[in-house]
Amino acid sequence: MVLFETRGLTKRFLGVTAVDAVDLSVEAGELVSLIGPNGSGKTTLFNCVTGYLPPDGGRVIVRGRDVTGVAAHRIARLGVGRTFQLVSVFPRLSALENLLTFLQQHQEENVLARLVRAPRVRRLEAAAVERARSLLDSVGLGARANAPAGTLSYGQRKLLAFAAALMPDPDLLLLDEPAAAVNPTMIEQMKTQIRALHRQGKTVLLVEHNMDVVMDISQRVIVLDHGQKIAEGPPEVVRRDPKVVEAYFGR
């Protein structure tokens, strides 16, 4: 089953075509990497897909539903989670609260029920706290649950942002450079985490510069250059593709 696809997705900035008619399709349960030189349009594509940028052309389809131009918070509600390249947490909230913020359950509760803290809301809250604690434990942040997120190290914040994205149990997870600017131990931990997600049957689309990570964990690799898809296939095939070699190293 195709969980997520783009058809002819295009985004232009002042005459520069950052994403140029990209067709992309990800099956449910796949672990796919999106790679390409700097400025090849990977993050722009992510932003178009998750509702942060309106595309100038083409379609974004999640589970057969056209979500082109839909607001970011609505796409998130469809079970699409994402992380950001520049680590993004709520610095003043504790690590635990950061995770709880990601579990809003908008559909099940109205404002009034939450204001008076109806028993149902309290039960959901208790379950949410339990889930948040186990996720924090799984990324090794259990001991820092009550620390304000702003006081965590860069790598810890990266893990926290990752755990937070998992909080609503998304079916599709878009990770923007999870291994960038973290130490080798943390990279191994990140790889383990992503593999574990894949084993649980989650669909993961990864933007990553670290080729070791990409070649090691991806089932399939898609290569962008100047906004266009230039190659696609299993990691070992893509890495030998002359077009890819040229895009990275020049002719």
Place this chain on the structure above:
Amino acid sequence: MRAARWVLGSALLVAFPWIVAAGLPGQQRYILHVLIFTALYGALALSYDLVVGHVGSLSLAHPAFFGLGAYAAALLATEAGWPFVAALPAGVAAAAVVALAVGVPMFRLTEHSFAMGTLGFAIVTQIVATNWVDFTHGPLCVTGIPKPQVGGLRIATLPAFYWLGLATLALVALLYRGLTTFRLGRAFHAVRDNETLAAAASIDPLKYRMLAFVIGGAVAGGVGALYASYVGVLCPGELTVSLSVNLLVMIFLGGVGSLRGVVVGAAAFTALPEVLRMAPTWRMVIYGLLLLIIVIRAPDGLEGLLRRGAALGRRRPSSSGA
């Protein structure tokens, strides 16, 4: 222990008119008057902090909502003879409806433009109140606003008003707490701290900003209606933009985003100018200096001082034992 302190504190607050009557019989009217203002200012500052402190939107439209509620209730009571129990909700509703209508276009503006836009709205509201003489009586003011009557109970004495003010403050504080803690509070703070990430957490930033803005405006309207019925006269001068400045001083010097801080700030900055009347010539100079000292020495407000004090108090016994 904590519950006992709460009960004692509440009992003291409720019994205050008698305590003052026994202790300072000559001053009772004046002190109660200041306390009624404190309670109303406290409720108003809390409603404003929902917008400024919790969703982080610097709205300067709050005096307009206060004025809308006050004028709606006052005019309905004097011109149409509505009883207080109907005029008060009408004031709340009027402010809420206008906040809803104004909020939708205003929140399309980014930070500074939002402040300017809401400031413009506040100024326009005051100009309308001043110049639409046929309707608002303009500078002649709305006079003879009746005292509140709830059922068979007429609230006309100072102690009765004090209790009404206290009950209002308590009610608004409960609402404030319900909104700003737990899941709603987290959604508000997410929008304030990182709007992009909030959207990734399925939080609709506009929805929560509007929620705080409309509820804050509605409460301000209710406080306005109470204020008008207490003072008995309502003039366009009550809607000045300087009310926003006063409220911002209370919130930021009290402790932005904190229930206790905002209430302490409202109490301090309503009572302080009155206490300083003892030195009439230097009053505003001393007031200004005190503000400066607090800004420099306690940038996170009185709430920050209170917390540091409490932490110090907890540390001392243990360190002496070690």
